[in-house]
Amino acid sequence: MTTRVALDTARELRTWLRSYRSVFVLTGAGVSTNSGIPDYRGADGHWKRRAPITYQAFVQDPAMRARYWARSFVGWPVVAQARPNRAHAALATLEAQGKITALVTQNVDGLHARAGQQAVIDLHGRIDQVICLECATRLPRASVQALLADAHPDWTTITASAAPDGDADLEHLDFSRFQPPPCPNCGGLLKPDVVFFGENVPRARVAVAADALQQADAMLIVGSSLMVYSGYRFARLAHEAGLPLAILTRGVTRADDLASLKLHADCEATLAGAVDACMA
Template identity: 80%
Template sequence: MPPAIPEPDALPALRDWLDAHRAIFVLTGAGVSTNSGIPDYRGADGEWKRRAPITYQAFVQEPAMRARYWARSFVGWPVVERARPNRAHAALAGLEAQGKVSMLVTQNVDGLHDRAGHRRVIDLHGRIDQVVCLQCSNRLPRASVQALLAAEHPEWTTLAAGAAPDGDADLEGVDFGGFRPPACPDCNGLLKPDVVFFGENVPRPRVETAAEALHRSDAMLVVGSSLMVYSGFRFARMAHEAGLPLAILTRGVTRADDLATLKLHADCEATLAAVAA
């Protein structure tokens, strides 16, 4: 494992690394979006900052947990809806426009890379601005589901709560028993945000498309991810096994530190913005 390059030296090191490669596979995580106001799950030590998110199994099988999820999501969704791309998103889109980025795979579900103008993006874990019916596969914009919930639960529209990752909200001491989760307007089936929950598999076509893009690249850059989740870590391991240089730009430890050829301990937004400038 290379020694982590500290913040003052990260910018020239990243510039030199980018100059040395022509087709870079980029993987991003929550650290890219924290400066857009969306909290992350883990601290610099890679450990959970809060209780782990709901699992797919609990969402589907436990009505009380499903009601709790949708109530918190109803209160927390405006944070994601109002979020805007920051300079890190813009810098990565700029690198793509220069022909340096072969593909960007994001573990985030906020859609901010797309809104920043990035064209080749794989939303590995889906998009939280879409909702899917688990029975008939009908898809709905999250905004329309939010409006439906607001009409059915006007008393919840004035609740204030701390922002949590991925549109969740920190609601304590609240009775979720009276909150009715949304139902599909076509078949009355269960609606779920179109994202990959813990305990759920990433769709195989996404993984295969990303792996093909990685093998067409000559280097991999990880930005703002601890890679503690296997769905993202697997690509770092693929890059290492293929002999591709692997650079990591993030604060704190990652699961792939032993595989990296360059580790930059620095703020994602400030460093990428300086590179773009």
């Protein structure tokens, strides 16, 4: 029964995809959960854990900043070692076939690019890059990890449950002696080059994504609840432009009432099945 339902869902998505010349895709955490990267929200759209740190807390509160970097130091290997799954591969295949005009992702894990996707807009940035808030120097996250390991060798043996976006669930630890990494160029504050909660997506990035949406004749949302406005806005834009909207995810989304097709299913199995069927 489960296999039959999965096949039927994949066929339904395949039929929808074949109905349109060019599709604008927006992805969220549900695309990467099968790669071992946890998501923030449950099927009901509510937080699974405490909300992530805000930009304001990171910049203004040294204790919160130390806590963030300590957790990130322990959690980073989960993202670094993650590999694209069949959902990422399927979307890259659809792009190669000319079906996808652009892919906007709310994820910061870089897995779409690693799967071979060419036209990726990283709406919330990339966590494998770090930027100095003072001089704008950019560094690979791996080099910052090495700096932290040298400065805090006693933290290299700590293990913890993985949390979203390279975070780790560390409780009852003293973060007061954990020193966040300074910029090697100017000594300024280093921050992952991602959009934190309370921070705005760069306008130019939004404009590029909106322009790409105008070139499409349908929109597909994969693995996102759209509870964050930065992603939901594109569902609204598609609806206002009269574009058909399909949603593939487990659970509710903020745009369910806008969708012409809603598939409650596993992103990886459904996308892989749909693409395999299209190629058959």
